[in-house]
Amino acid sequence: MSSQIGNPAVLADVHQVRVHDETVQFKASSAVNLLVAMEQARESVIGIGCRGGGCGKCRIRVLDGDYETKRMSRAWVTEEDEAQGIVLACRIFARSDLTIISEPLPMAYGYQPGRSSSLQQAELK
């Protein structure tokens, strides 16, 4: 499949993203990365960091579905990880409906995983 990233000739599709074992679902346009799609849907199931593929905070595992990726830091996603569907949400673009699960690194000190469920409305104010 040829890349759709940044190709204005390809119209964006909207795909449904389901978070495994949770009630959370959100819609993701194929034109924006999955982390931004989650933010636009006002969800917070994935940790938000640099939004540029560098910090590893948005690490997830895609259990089902197709996606396209941009370059991700090998410090947080090894080739073996990538083969198993472990990716950085800020660097992938949905190409079908997806089922995902958060996959934070067993990181030390200072690491703050994303919240496990959606923000309550009250917290959004």
Next chain:
Amino acid sequence: MKKGVMRPGHIQLRVLDMEEAVAHYRDLLGLIEVDRDDQGRVYLKGWTEVDKFSVVLREADSAGMDFVGYKCVNEGAVEQLRQELIEYGCKVEDIPEGELNGCGRRVRFDSPTGHMFEIYATKEQTGKWEVGNRNPEAWPRNLTGMKATRFDHCLLYGPNIAGTIDLFREVLGFDLAEQVLDGEGTRLAGFLTVSMKAHDVAFIEHPEPGKLHHASFYLETWEDVLRAADLISMTDTSIDIGPTRHGLTFRGVRRWRLPLPGPRTGDLGRGAAGQGDLLP
């Protein structure tokens, strides 16, 4: 005691995607792209800087910092410090003239926190961008983005900051401007200066070696900081914190820091951190 080190001169950053990184550093921060080399590295500087470049971007498969270089008064000082670094126990590597376009020989050395540093004395001087030194106008008319004026400092994370701080003080002649101690007196952070600036480099204790928290660029006024804030929101750029005031080194430093390096400090989105520090 001063040993001939003058100031931070350049920083080489690893970025994941050069196109995105150039959009960030050149178009958003407003640094000037001055050169590219046959390795694909991109050279930039703030418009007020006389030396040819202060930021080098290198595309790689992980983000972070390759090295920071400090400029010395002359080649004699570099040679003298090279000897002292070897005697101090650093692993020293000689980088030949021209390895970076327009830069003379550099001496690279390691440190207890796992960072690589360099000293050098010679770099091509291309002058202030677009205004030069002959009857200059107040500022260049075609700046973009935040119009960052110059590279200021970086904050580095790693283990054993006490060791690297000793190296900077004892060998390179930096002074400890301020530090943060915990209840037991253990040093958690140290801010060092070698010039007339509030700080030229800072270290924070952290278990992972060789990390970059941020590189910062100078904005002159509070108005510039607010304008930078507008651009952050207009471009939906990740932001870590700010603007804030903090006591360290200068009461009332206000800054925007972007984009968020996250807790994995130094592995920055688009390999990027920009910060406007305002010293009122």
